[in-house]
Amino acid sequence: QLQASGGGLVQTGDSLRLSCVASGGIFSSHAMAWFRQAPGKEREFIAGIRGSRSTPVYANSVQGRFSISRDNIKNTVFLQMDTLKPEDSAVYYCAGRRITSIFGPITTSAASYMYWGQGTKVTVSS
Numbered sequence: 001q002l003q004a005s006g007g008g009l010v011q012t013g014d015s016l017r018l019s020c021v022a023s024g025g026i027f028s029s030h031a032m033a034w035f036r037q038a039p040g041k042e043r044e045f046i047a048g049i050r051g052s053r054s055t056p057v058y059a060n061s062v063q064g065r066f067s068i069s070r071d072n073i074k075n076t077v078f079l080q081m082d083t084l085k086p087e088d089s090a091v092y093y094c095a096g097r098r099i100t101s102i103f104g105p106i107t108t109s110a111a112s113y114m115y116w117g118q119g120t121k122v123t124v125s126s
Contacts (some may be wrong), residue, residue, distance in 0.1 A: 051102030
């Protein structure tokens, strides 16, 4: 089970930090990712990470502004979002998929992730 939190209403240029706590054996052997979905749009990949020391992967739209990290002791994955823009407004979802190695590419397809959090809403006002 994944539980996301940290969303809210902020202004352009502000920062937010999303958290996603995993339970039920979901985390240490799982790649973790963040997706978002705006009204009327498809769910899109934002960031992903395999091991805690792995190189993360980001969508072009958030590269340089967002940062994903994970704490394998706290079973938590974070998404630090800086310099927020109105177009970042969406419901943000954390997701996990089982992996057999911390090495390898990050999967960006939502269909490849079998575990999902409930979503946390981020609204950025202009």
